[in-house]
Amino acid sequence: MSNVLQDEVVGSDLRPTTQARNVERNSSLVFALFGGLLLVVALILPFALAERELSGKLSVLQVILWLGFAGAWVYQGFLLGKSGVGFGPEDPYKEKDRGQLGEIVFYLLGFGPVCFAYIYVTHLNTGYFGFNYVLLFIVAGFATLIFNLGTAILYLVYQCAAWVVLAYFMWGGWWEVVDSVTMFSGYLFSAMMFYIFRRERRSRARAFALSSKLDEANERLRATYRQAEELAATQERNRIAREIHDTIGHSLTVVNMQIETARALMEKDSSKASEFLEKAQEVTKKGLSDIRSSVASLRSSPLDGRTLADTVEELLETNQSGGLETRFELRGDPEKLPTAKEAALYRSAQEALTNVRKHAEAKSVGLELSYANEGKVTLSVADDGKGCSEVAGGFGIMGIRERIQLLDGTVTFSTSPGEGFRLSVSIPR
Structure with a gap:
């Protein structure tokens, strides 16, 4: 039984905590690749598909804003790690109060505005808009990951209003209601997808945490079982040793005393010596019987049903x-x-x-x-x-x-x- 348990312990090399680390590392890698690809496309496409002659100053400003947006992107990844969305191998599930003032200020005055400014300057410089529309959806979705649900909804309203104003300057007029509803629906859909992702990550993190605790409890149970098994074996060895000492040791001692007495009386009183030898023989027979009984069943009682x-x-x-x-x-x-x-x-x-x-x-x-x-x-x-x-x-x-x-x-x-x-x-x- 103990060998089976040891095999199970050795065979379970991949613990839930290790799995959490692997999943977290893989997810972070996917996010990094996705974000890097998105940023590169957002920088290259406007220059590659420019619809007007490029301005040197606007191009420099466009690249500077892109760098600022890329830096804000990296920083919001750091905020994601703090928010409890990640698995956190040492603390797989830890709910955090989202919507702190510093994060709100970062999105209201940093990440969102830099994104809007980059889109606006890019449109002024190249006349291109197309793919950059995706950046707005991504910013809205990430806000759902960082903030609690109420704060995320307020931020979506803010971003919609800011985008309507930005669109007025870009195209010289207000959007139609249908266009605004379409844009808001896109934001809402993106936010819902990211929110579902956040719930899934939290659920999986909780499952990893419970699995890790269960694994630790099982390991402690195995260790306790092994200790109990060793203790039981030790107690049984001691019991057998006592049985041998009490049966064989006692019988041999009595036999030895009987024989010594018989030898002392052999010349003086042979009949008395014979009695002691007979007693020694009886004790020997009883000792042999005890040994056979012990071998047959170490748990047998020495009283054999008598009082x-x-x-x-x-x-x-x-x-x-x-x-x-x-x-x-x-x-x-x-x-x-x-x-x-x-x-x-x-x-x-x-x-x-x-x-x-x-x-x-x-x-x-x-x-x-x-x-x-x-x-x-x-x-x-x-x-x-x-x-x-x-x-x-x-x-x-x-x-x-x-x-x-x-x-x-x-x-x-x-x-x-x-x-x-x-x-x-x-x-x-």
Whole structure:
């Protein structure tokens, strides 16, 4: 599963943000080519199709106005980027308050008037008008991109009025109503096309932004899944390690003690030695059974359907060897606990008794299982061995802590040199 997720992550090289950059770059390139071609045609055609003899001064003025119009064109492209029409890879969708004073002044006193002046001077110098009519539509359309809808409509009204006045000077009379309506319809159509373009760009930018957020959320989800998978694997490895330690380790420890006792009694009391060897053999068989059970199903319960009290008492009896006295005390009314909790208590008792056999040098050990405290179950294992000044915290002790803490329980130790060792485990019911 993790391999599939990693393949998906590696395979998704093209992120929405990258797509937004690519689209923005391509759109900007198209606009630049379109604008450059339009400006070049607007400069060349009037000279190429001049209907009257050119004037040197007017030609110079015509080129100067064209340069001013080209500069204003570039600047309005900058305004487009600020207006939120572009995708903006770092901030794919950001609505901006359009119609600010500086932009309004630029269109009223800059872009629009320079366009009108260029058209007028070009007509005076060359008698040509034709293609330059398109420039008026473009200016009106770009105003729709820069301003909000209300301000754009006011600008269209202004441009229509300015054009009617300009046409009066160019042709020496007022336009017919039909011509004015036709011109205004052309402006309106151009503005609508640019407005639709603006809405489409905004919608696509929002889609890119949502897609980018979704992709980031999916990536975080994949990372969380991988972490959870690694954590689960670690917990399972620790559980298996505890199972091996608690089953094989305990069985081998008991067998070793039984055999050592049998060897010590072999010459003095052969019948007693045989009893210890038989017990060692029984423990060995049980250990093999535990190993087979663990291999068959690592989640199998060590209690095998029996009560916790019976299983713990039997475990205590198997540790009787070499003169070690054992005693078992059950307090309160036993009740059935979840399998995980009973297994944790059993393994804790098993590990505690193994430590008594290996390290305590004790003469007696007592095990108490208490249901007397409301809301919790307590297991205590105490010996009268040599004790210690501090708990070393080997793998067995660490395993007990891990098991009990996973169940929100507590583990306490009580020991001192010469005073024995007491382990207490408590878990909520």
